[in-house]
Amino acid sequence: AAQKVGYPVAVKPLDSGKGRGISLMVSDDDAVRAAFAIARRYSAHVIIENHIVGADYRVLIVDGRMRAAAKRLPAAVTGDGQRTIADLVAEVNKDPRRGVGFSRLMNRIELDAQSDALLTKQGHSRKSVPKHGELVLLRETANISTGGTAVDVTDVVHPENRWMLERAVRVTGADIAGVDFLSPDISRSYREAGGAICEINASPGLRPHQIAEGPPRDVVGPIVDMLFPEKGNGRIPIAAITGTNGKTTTSRMLAHILRSAGDAIGIKTVGLVTTDGVHVDDQLVGKGDFAGGTGARVLLRDPSVEAAVLETARGGIVKSGLAFEHCDVAAFLNVATDHIGLDGIGSLDEMAVVKGRVIEAASGLAVLNAEDPRCLAMAAQKEPQQVCLFSAAELTAEQREHLSRGGLAVSLAGDPDDQIIVLHHRDGTEEIAPVGRIPATLGGAARHNVLNAQAAAALAYGLGIPCARIGEALSSFESSFDRNPGRLNVFEGHPFKVVMDFAHNPDCVRVICDMVKRMKVDGRRICMLGSTGHRQGEHIGEVCELVAQRFDSFICTRNKRVSEERQSTRGFPGEEIPHRLAAALMENGVDASRIVTIDDDNEAVDRGLTMSREGDLLVLLLNNREWAWERIRGFQAKDAE
Template sequence: MPKSIAYLPSQSNQSRFFTVDRLPLDIWSADATMAHGIWLGGALNFGNGLKQFRRRLRAQVRGLMRSRMPVAMITGSVGKSTTSRMLARILECQGHVVGLTTTDGIYVGRQMIQSGDRAGYSGARTVLARPDVTAAVLETARGGLNRRGLYLGRCDVAALLNVQDEQIGMDGIETVADMARLKRKVTDAARRVVLGADDPSCRLLAEQYRPGRVTLFGFETQDDLVRRHIAGGHVAFVVEHEAGREWIVRRQGDARHLVVDAWQLPSSMNGALRHNIANAMAAAALADALGVPLAVIAEALLSLSNSAEDLPSRFNIFDQYPFRIVVDRANSPPATRALVAAVARIPVSGRRLCMVSCWGNRPGFNYERVAAAITPGFDIFICYEEPILRRGRPPAKIVELLKAGLMNCGVAETRIHNAGSYEEGLRLAASLATADDLLLVLGAHVGDIKPVMDDVFGPVRLKDDAGRA
């Protein structure tokens, strides 16, 4: 007999789906299709069969309630995907089969089961309906949240990492305050809330929740909000110096626990990628709220690198081309600023080149702000586009807008080059760069651009955590 999906609500508001493979229940009901507040499709109503099998069902449901799978949601302007992947790795190290939804796709374990942007309703529905998933990590992006509202009625923990000038001026979101109100829907649904203490919008939000419900994370240990939070007996994850090194530390009242040496995190590149240290703090705070031991958190974070396998399109470094190439999907003003700061910390004996593009459906000021972010950090600029990036813009318009933004920032036209594709941009870079130079490619997915890089330069392997190719 094929398995069916059954549903039973509880007074504790922890309803749960489970498979029924022996019970002759055959009455369909639209009321029996919600788990964690999300529509999963057709399900079975117990109907008259409930009386016959009441005892067996209650026993099964009680067991399921005791082992209800942990669910985490992550939102913010930047860092969502990386933090989600870090948390998924932590829960995997704890022994879970993790269902992970991101803007890159849906993963069960480390296997991608669907590609594309699934950081919303469709991804959550897929993950929560799978019987093999024992923990869910759900990246929650602005688009679906704004169009369809919050797709999940409740979760165990949620993080709002930051609220910055990304996707402002789109779909009725005109200010950072508007965006903060939208993203707050995610944290309002959570039993425990993780907030970025270095972000002004998150700081305001922290004052609106019961302190015991909130975990803060941030670099500013001596910040007044963080100090009061810790002194009140509440949890914060911060960066502190220990024996000349930076450590991620869990603070609560007088208790202080070293979690992991931030410079040893492969994803931080010896501390150069400050945004990944912040993401690691957020992931640690989320995992801690789910009851994961600190030793497991450290082990997991130390196992995750900025490789294309672990963190695709997030500062992936290629070192066996004629010159060093860094690929990152970032194309918003705040993400670009973080990437430019990271590249500035990498020693380069030659010049720095930037190959840049943006999504075409962004407002005009987005291109100006991206241009302003990259202007001080590079010597040569290649503005490019791909058809998939246009999103309604006519061909070459993205390139035109970025070039205009660079020139308005004082960049000489002779330092700006135009390209109509990945390939054209890379061939331009090949003609301009020397062995001592570095090329940062922004706005590209590594899975799309790597085959083009191999075609232009020849196949290479990705640099490993120790710096070997």
């Protein structure tokens, strides 16, 4: 092989590094055999190349541009006419910059078989005393890892050499590369002086430039700037959503906006944490209630996630804290009595303080419900331009005053039957979307989803999404089971309409009642109460007071597993829940003939489906939504009573 290539040659191990096992200027067959044996110590495969005459230069290319160039010098000592080569090496190794491996910027010079062979070629041994000023080489290669040094030559690289080296790296597709360029003189064009690229290293060491004599070169800064462009800090946009009700739907709406319109701000992959699980784009990566620090950390540690939408619940904040120092935008939707009495929280004001930590952490826009006094009070913590107040009505007095001080607001505008969600800021007003075009609002009947859509829109705007793109995305967000399971899922595949929701506390049920009032129903209104009273018994009376005059028939039931798990916070056995619901309904004027009590919510769903007739509206308020939705879809009219 050496004869075919032509002498002199270089003999190298194929897959080694740091200059180990390399023999240069090998000029005859016997020398090739000896060099081959040395190379085989470091690799099972050996390569033979033309020996290129010239100095050894390392050129660093970052993001297509040359950033530094250094002339590498092999390990060597200079004689003083008095000390042996071994003594001179020991003196050089006293340099505090030298160490073993990567413990120091430079490496110690090692006397070994390779150095002994090279010394023999020069007529020396370790015990030789070289003449004063004589340069004695200890390595043929100029690697820093074998004790070499370097001199900076960045300012003298010929422009044609620079262009050629940059182009060579671009061809490989490498963002960062260290080019080993051999040339008689790098200040002369390769076209005139000759030269060749020996290697292009995709993960180059920076030490040749850091130890080089001459002007210091910043070789780390360009790499950091390339990895984090536009003075980025490596963080991804984070949106945190908290409140008692609506945070799951709002989080899902915002994630949908970012998936649909994230290209406007350079986002492709969106992570979402809710009480149902952890999603990366549409893929479920963890099922369960992750609405706290645990789920957030899963997303923030995932390098594929480019934006994170984090539902942040009271329990998660108390038990595991926030997973971030700050978030870019945050929303505080409302405060209600649900969860009062848990985790040492005894009042609505205390609950507001806990959930308010999310607003405190917002470095950008804080989105607050202008209809909730405790949310509204949080605006005082921020500058007006950092706060957006939203309300499912025309501008309120509080919003108008906030706008006058330079703040932002989201409200409704237009005729009552044709309302539009609009954003107000210091430069004017922008339309986001007509309420009727957002499927999740059920044509405006689901007022709570109007509020949720407003909050999601404000958060998206705070992240930099244009209003027109926000409106387009909201117009394609359906409150279907696939998109938003357990939250206002509507099924219209039967002669009657079915609405399934997770509503369990008085505030949730109030918005359901408001929605039912707005809906056109030709037949009966039937309500299954299957999630109320599981955690807090006092909710039973409040909920029954709300629904008593809104529905014609009732099914009172419970989820056995959930009710038994939460008995300690409720104070009475789970099997009493259906009967307490029935009693509360009768106290509010509902005749007993209109009430059915069933101790199992699965059986109650079946009862609701079989008793429904054409034109009826069946509202199922329950916990066991996966089973229930499959039962709704699979129900056959022949099963009806």
